Amino acid sequence: MKNMLKGLGAALCVALPFLAQAPADAATPAGAGAADQALVQRGAYLAQLGDCAACHTAPKGKPFAGGLPMNTPMGRIYVTNITPDAQTGIGGYTEADFARALREGVAKDGHNLYPAMPYPSYAKVNDDDVKALYAFFMHGVAPVQQANRESDIKWPLNMRWPLMFWNMAFLQKGAYRDKPGKDVAWNRGAYLVQGLGHCGSCHTPRGVAFQESELDESGSAFLSGALLDGWFASNLTGEHNAGLGRWSDEDLRTFLKTGANRHASAFGAMTSVINNSTQALSDQDIAAMSAYLKSLPPVGGNGAAAYTYDPQATKVSLDRPANDAGARVYTAFCMHCHGVDGRGFAPMLAPLAGNPNVLAKDASSLINVTLNGTGDLVINGVPSPFPMPGFAAVLDDKQIADVLSFVRAGWNNGAPAVGAAEVAKLRQSTQAGR
Template sequence: MKNALKPFKAALLAMNVLLAAAPLAAHADSANDTLVARGAYLAKAGDCIACHSAPRGKLMAGGLPMMTPLGAIYTTNITPDPDTGIGRYSEEDFARALREGVAKDGHNLYPAMPYPSYAKVNDDDMHALYAYFMHGVTPVRQANREPDMKWPLNMRWPLKLWNAVFLDKGVYKTKPGKDVVWNRGAYLTQGLGHCGACHTPRGIAFQERGLDESSTLYLTGGVLDNWFGSNLTGEHNTGLGRWSEEDLATFLKTGANAHATAFGSMTSVINNSTQAMSDGDITAMARYLKSLPAAGGNGGAPYSYDPKATKVSLARPAPNDAGARVYAAFCMHCHGADGRGFAPMLSPLAGNPNVLEKDASSLINVTLNGTADLVIQGVPAPYPMPKYAPVLNDQQIADVVTFIRAAWNNNTAAVKVEDVAKLRKATEAAR
């Protein structure tokens, strides 16, 4: 009888072991799900989708063209596909790619990938990101496209020298004397947010000329891919000097406020990244950015609105005032005769930091090519900027942008027709 009970006892013991292990397995699954969810949030903060997803392409499968001074490069497949993506990357491989710009096979990535910023991401966040990309992203089998660069410009070994000179290794370190909110904002802005990649001027070797607030050039604005990333310091005219912390938080959440509306590359940042961030993180970024002292700018006196004469000239533009005539025909119905627009739905032009900027690249580009829709919580903005490249010639665009930059006390330099022609040619492939 005792022997007959042995199989039953063994089965009972096995069942008890399984029942005891079940809560542990459930806890492990829950912990893994939480880690993946945290990684998904951090990937949004890093705006990975914007660069690694081509229009009408698969999520994170790459293929988006990016213009550099050396030619076009195409973003890579970062799905967990084992053959064409990063499915065979260890966590160490993954961290090295993000922090040092070195792929698993040892080849160097071009610094269009903002690894000088991602170098500041801490180990816990890197671990969560790895969990997300390995377990939260759908694998896509799509081969990477080679850069459109001719030899010897396509050689990658010089990038090792580039890293040796310009890559500042080491995760973000909390700044003494600054509170938790400021440090969180600095960590996000300098690291995952990689704001400096677009908003800091580049040097002759395509390096950012400042990686944090210790540089007077950091976030003072810079040209990238035919857009001018605006000044994010406290500069009164072209920067954030007239914005409150709440204004900046609203802009990061919705893409528009009383001062300006997102366009160009920033539209993608709002759509895919900052609107999904927590209110606490948005407040932290706004707090950090508003702490930056004024730097850069146009050197002009602090802006103050002056509507004199502009309304009159628009009501009946003089025959020889070509810019006013174009504005009255194509721009006034949205941006107003007084240049104040109908914020936040329609951007003001009077005192707009992008209008006051010395470099008119963004104004020319957005007039030529319009901008993609801002989509906030699934709802597209009702009045996107249309493209005027098919409608207006280079002279007309130069005239109207010059008019805008002079009107309402903007007092900014005229735009040359050659600059419009150059930018039209540079962006025609994207239209």
């Protein structure tokens, strides 16, 4: 978060009117009744909830036509066309074919999908929601003839058949079932977070086979934060410093609706989640997600004492920046937006004092956003006026390490310093091909 990032694959940014209603040129069957259209519209909402457009729509591409590159530990893959085109999309899929691909990661022709597609989460989607999603993708999306692109993964790692064994080991089949003893809102929130919202795909650590280490709150690592594609997706448990422990229910609901609150602002992959998904969700669903997330016990963090704000030592450094390399960079490039007191001008400009991303043990997101900036948050069609710019061309590795170390120590943040080698590594991996 300037927050929760995948956090966190990665991040993507436009308002999506084509999801809010079926496009005028969509393939709606002649004579479709009001009930059919209601199902399509419900599917459109669910597709937003699942953030399908973020991965299946390439920048400047047609909706859901695929082509977006995604980095994996094995190499780059390209997301597929899921429009109802019969030749290059999913126009030939039956509802059963669609459900199998969505929930089991197996395409119509029998080949296994890479688990970059979050089907271990979508396995929890219930039959009624699968039916609505199928109606939307068949009748609410315009068909686009665009061939799918082969991955850049080299043989033998590009073979798909071993994924059958991956599924046997790690895929838990079966739609979400309400937990006894929990109220309606909690269970709805758990269903959304664990299922279509697939929050664990970014925010849960992965094992050696790239599997999510936990799929629900029964495991202690669930949503405790994870490194993915150069970003660290934030801790979403109740941990006091790097998690949501200091966030009120209203803070979290505001963040999900607008991408910013008094603690943090969205960046990286979370920008696209806000733009393409959560801002369009109903207040009831946002409240349910918040209720569930706020129920998670604290896990992880940097081991420091509970954060309390203290400006004094940092103020002395800023009064004499010539004596501190990090303070010199901060006063020249950061202070006008984030303030002498580190509290920024929330929610327009994020605070650094007490920001969960600043306090996180892993500084990858801070390094990445300092190097490369972030895309605009676009709320109700209006871009944010003050997006974070990138400083890769302005500051060298040592300067970035110095200023981030200054920020992570400042205002009583107490987080570990950043080394120039860490910056150099992320600079190389994120700037490649730019």
